[in-house]
Amino acid sequence: MRHLGLLHDIKGSSAVEFAMVVPIFLALVFSTLEGGWMMTRSILLSRALDETVRLIRVGDPSAPKDHATMKKALCARTLIVRDCEHTILIEMKEIKLAADVPTTAAKCVDRAATVQPTTNFSTGSRGSIMYVRACIVSDPIVPLMGLVLKFEKDGKGGYHQTAVSTFMNEPGA
Incomplete structure (x- = not known):
């Protein structure tokens, strides 16, 4: 009979509510921070x-002429990507026909692999239409929460972010 009194006791009820609400609130806060950080990286x-x-x-x-100098030039302008030159892969190719536009996902560095994928890299000739895309691998702020769970990851848990540009080389003499 003494235990029936515990059913009516309200001491500690706020701790139960706290334990139920705080993880959801923190997941929302950290997902918002992660999304903002991802957007900042993507824009930069x-x-x-x-x-x-x-x-x-x-x-x-002073324009980059090969893959290595393109990496250096791009990483010098990408301020918040950690270890940029080892986590970025750049593909640049000339587009002569509509069918030349890549339809596959961008190749990205796999930090867990010893051999990295190769990409096309050509700066093209004057008046040519060029397609360029860069993929960086970034580590999430909170790896097991929110937005990051949905993204394709490399062998070490980093997610891929891609930027694409198409341009026409200026015709010259």
């Missing part, structure tokens, strides 16, 4: 790609 990657491509498009003498 797109901006860096556009700025780097502009040099190639107008035929600037």
Whole structure:
């Protein structure tokens, strides 16, 4: 009979409510932060790609001529990507026909693999239409929560972010 009194006792009821509500609230807060951070990275990657491509498009003498210098130029403009030169893969190819536009997903670095995928890289000729895409691999802030669970990941849990640009090299003499 003494235990029946416990059913009417309200001490600790707020702890139960707290334990039920706080994890949901924290998941919402961390997912919002993760989404904002992902968007910031994505926008900065797109901006860096556009700025780097502009040099190639107008035929600037300081424009990147190969994959390695393109990586360096792009990473110099992408401010918040950690270890950029080892986590980015750039593909650039000339488009002559509509069928030349890639329909597959962008190739990304797999940090768990020893051999990385190869990509096409050509700066094209004057007046040619070029297609370029860059893929970075980023580690999530909170790996087991929210938005990140839905993204394709590499072998070490990093998710892929891609920026794409199409441009026409300026016709020149």
